[in-house]
Amino acid sequence: MLFAFIAVMLVVGKFVISGAVDDVIEANAERKAGTWASYLVKSVPDLQNLIKSGEPTAAQTAVIDKAVQVADVFRFKLFDEEARVVLISDELDRPLEAGAKTDHNGNALTVLTTGNPVIDLQDGRQKDNRPDLYVEAYVPIVSAAGQPIGVVEVYLDQTPVAALFERNYLYLVGALGLVVLASFGVPFVAYVLKMRQQVRTGEKVRLLSSRDQLTGLHNRATFFHKVKDALDAGDLDLGKAAVIFIDLDKFKTINDTFGHKAGDEFLRHVGNAISRSLTPDDLAARLGGDEFIIISGKRDMPAVERLIEDLREAVSEPVRVDGIALTGHLSIGVHFDPAPGLDLKERMHKADIALYQAKLMGRNTWVRFTPDLEEKIARRQFVEECIVAGFPQNRFEVHYQPLIEQTTLKVVGFEALLRLSDGDGNYIPPAEFVPIAEEAGEIAAIGAWVLDQATRSAVTWPDHLFVSVNLSARQFEEGTLVACVKACLERSGLAPERLELEVTENMLIEQEDKIIHQLNALNALGVSLAMDDFGTGYSSLGYLWKYKFNKLKVDRSFVSSLTGADSKSRHVLDTIISLGHRLDMTVTIEGIETEAQVEALNSLSCDHFQGFYYGVPMPAQELAPFISNTIETARRKGGAHKLRLAEKPEGPARDAG
Numbered sequence: 326m327l328f329a330f331i332a333v334m335l336v337v338g339k340f341v342i343s344g345a346v347d348d349v350i351e352a353n354a355e356r357k358a359g360t361w362a363s364y365l366v367k368s369v370p371d372l373q374n375l376i377k378s379g380e381p382t383a384a385q386t387a388v389i390d391k392a393v394q395v396a397d398v399f400r401f402k403l404f405d406e407e408a409r410v411v412l413i414s415d416e417l418d419r420p421l422e423a424g425a426k427t428d429h430n431g432n433a434l435t436v437l438t439t440g441n442p443v444i445d446l447q448d449g450r451q452k453d454n455r456p457d458l459y460v461e462a463y464v465p466i467v468s469a470a471g472q473p474i475g476v477v478e479v480y481l482d483q484t485p486v487a488a489l490f491e492r493n494y495l496y497l498v499g500a501l502g503l504v505v506l507a508s509f510g511v512p513f514v515a516y517v518l519k520m521r522q523q524v525r526t527g528e529k530v531r532l533l534s535s536r537d538q539l540t541g542l543h544n545r546a547t548f549f550h551k552v553k554d555a556l557d558a559g560d561l562d563l564g565k566a567a568v569i570f571i572d573l574d575k576f577k578t579i580n581d582t583f584g585h586k587a588g589d590e591f592l593r594h595v596g597n598a599i600s601r602s603l604t605p606d607d608l609a610a611r612l613g614g615d616e617f618i619i620i621s622g623k624r625d626m627p628a629v630e631r632l633i634e635d636l637r638e639a640v641s642e643p644v645r646v647d648g649i650a651l652t653g654h655l656s657i658g659v660h661f662d663p664a665p666g667l668d669l670k671e672r673m674h675k676a677d678i679a680l681y682q683a684k685l686m687g688r689n690t691w692v693r694f695t696p697d698l699e700e701k702i703a704r705r706q707f708v709e710e711c712i713v714a715g716f717p718q719n720r721f722e723v724h725y726q727p728l729i730e731q732t733t734l735k736v737v738g739f740e741a742l743l744r745l746s747d748g749d750g751n752y753i754p755p756a757e758f759v760p761i762a763e764e765a766g767e768i769a770a771i772g773a774w775v776l777d778q779a780t781r782s783a784v785t786w787p788d789h790l791f792v793s794v795n796l797s798a799r800q801f802e803e804g805t806l807v808a809c810v811k812a813c814l815e816r817s818g819l820a821p822e823r824l825e826l827e828v829t830e831n832m833l834i835e836q837e838d839k840i841i842h843q844l845n846a847l848n849a850l851g852v853s854l855a856m857d858d859f860g861t862g863y864s865s866l867g868y869l870w871k872y873k874f875n876k877l878k879v880d881r882s883f884v885s886s887l888t889g890a891d892s893k894s895r896h897v898l899d900t901i902i903s904l905g906h907r908l909d910m911t912v913t914i915e916g917i918e919t920e921a922q923v924e925a926l927n928s929l930s931c932d933h934f935q936g937f938y939y940g941v942p943m944p945a946q947e948l949a950p951f952i953s954n955t956i957e958t959a960r961r962k963g964g965a966h967k968l969r970l971a972e973k974p975e976g977p978a979r980d981a982g
């Protein structure tokens with residue numbers, strides 16, 4: 326704005342001043358020409374005669390030559406008393422005929438009639454032998470007796486004068502600009518700065534005063550301002566601070582089930598609990614939704630733990646909404662690390678990772694960040710990506726592990742075991758990706774696909790072989806499992822009794838009501854049901870006699886402790902087998918890896934064996950030797966390399982259960 330003002334000043338200034346400059350040049354020229362003409366009159370001998378004849382004598386020529394070198398004069402003309410040109414200074418060698426040249430612009434005549442000089446400013450830029458700016462000054466020549474005897478037209482170079490004026494003009498404008506700047510600009514700039522400062526302060530005040538409406542805590546924006554201020558003022562040292570991320574569990578469910586009023590009530594409840602727990606060295610905010618943060622500046626870790634426990638306790642106090650008492654829980658992630666290099670953002674990110682872990686651990690708990698968590702979470706995210714890529718990139722495969730009859734060593738069936746390729750030649754173990762797929766809500770679709778694959782494979786095997794498929798608790802949730810199993814049987818043409826479905830005790834414990842009628846319906850379809858991993862959970866006998874399980878699969882942990890000095894596991898195993906038989910169930914011992922285990926098991930009369938010793942899980946197209954031979958032959962033939970792999974359970978990732 327100031328520059329625009331100065332620019333306007335320059336243009337207007339130049340316009341006004343250029344007129345004045347012309348006047349000054351003309352006055353200057355008139356004065357100079359007058360002085361010079363007097364000099365000419367005085368110095369040229371017998372000037373009157375020269376005006377008459379137009380032919381200078383040698384003495385006169387000498388004076389004229391000198392005269393045209395005086396000051397700014399570069400040329401002159403003499404007119405006689407009748408305004409006829411009689412002499413031109415730069416054409417002395419070519420004498421003029423009297424009257425040959427006339428007073429073309431009438432200026433000489435004007436001078437002769439008025440007795441006053443005429444000054445004519447000329448632009449010489451387009452003319453030969455002329456300066457850029459010059460003046461033609463017509464001055465009367467007066468005899469000693471005071472009689473006008475002629476006119477001299479003096480050519481004066483005014484370029485240096487104009488340049489001088491121009492320079493002076495620039496100095497003037499510069500000085501003027503400085504004056505304007507000093508008198509207007511400086512106060513103006515000061516004013517602008519002051520206004521800007523006021524706006525900023527206003528914004529800051531507004532921000533700092535705008536708290537989260539619901540909880541009265543800082544909102545996200547004010548929180549970051551406060552933290553920055555505290556850091557700048559040296560009141561907060563991040564290296565000594567705990568960053569605590571707090572998340573209200575199942576907030577969405579509270580909102581969806583009890584309405585937004587209840588949701589708000591809960592947020593206020595958490596906000597109050599946080600507010601009450603703060604000391605002047607803490608900063609807390611509601612970051613948005615059900616997410617809160619505390620930066621605790623001066624507590625040690627035990628004090629941070631106490632703060633967290635107090636918060637969890639306070640929040641678990643019931644909240645009354647419309648007469649109903651509701652209880653909430655918190656998941657909390659903490660980052661507390663003196664590493665000085667970490668900035669707030671990084672610390673918050675790490676606290677967030679810890680919070681994520683707390684949620685993965687089933688919520689209503691708190692986790693402190695450790696570096697291995699970062700890897701763990703990164704791995705989890707990688708597995709999630711692999712699951713998403715599973716179907717589009719054909720990354721899922723079903724492998725089959727043989728089950729052997731103890732007495733005949735014949736293969737009786739195969740367990741279908743799901744595999745997920747990581748796209749890099751390795752398999753992600755199902756124990757890792759199945760729970761993640763369950764949480765991501767993908768397992769029902771994956772499980773349906775496994776059922777489809779397994780039934781299609783099994784129908785190609787001899788009739789006496791069954792296929793066993795593992796089910797996930799989530800597959801019971803949608804209520805479509807029975808229909809899915811039925812469809813797979815129909816699609817493949819597999820006899821229902823050749824399909825076995827494995828469920829674990831934990832699934833029954835978690836959602837017995839939901840599962841019970843579906844198990845009955847599956848039973849009615851004619852498929853057989855196996856209780857998997859028996860002995861790892863509560864091993865409640867209740868589930869065994871309440872449902873019609875056809876099979877009991879004893880967890881491999883019993884086998885691994887079988888060959889030790891302690892004979893207890895042997896007795897337990899013996900008891901489980903008897904129990905199974907008493908309840909009309911076939912008993913499978915899982916996880917047989919060594920010859921020694923086989924020998925130890927020989928004195929126990931179970932039904933089926935399964936384990937790396939007999940065969941590892943393998944793709945459908947590699948099952949042939951196991952299908953057409955006894956297990957011994959299979960071991961000697963195609964399956965031999967599998968068994969070698971099996972003897973080293975820590976071997977290739979794909980088969981390490």
Ligand code: C2E
Nearest residue numbers: 742743754755756759775795796797916917918936937982
């Ligand atoms: P599971 O149902 O107990 O399956 C048997 C697991 O033991 C398999 O691990 C198998 O490879 C492993 N295994 C077999 N013999 C031995 C042995 O001699 N020694 C040792 N150390 N391990 C042996 P895998 O394939 O990694 O599967 C792990 C678990 O993942 C399964 O345990 C099952 O709970 C689950 N799973 C596998 N496939 C599916 C599926 O299609 N759907 C569902 N929902 N879960 C599945």
Ligand code: CA
Nearest residue numbers: 740795827857
């Ligand atoms: Ca199983």
Ligand code: CA
Nearest residue numbers: 857858878915
């Ligand atoms: Ca099992």
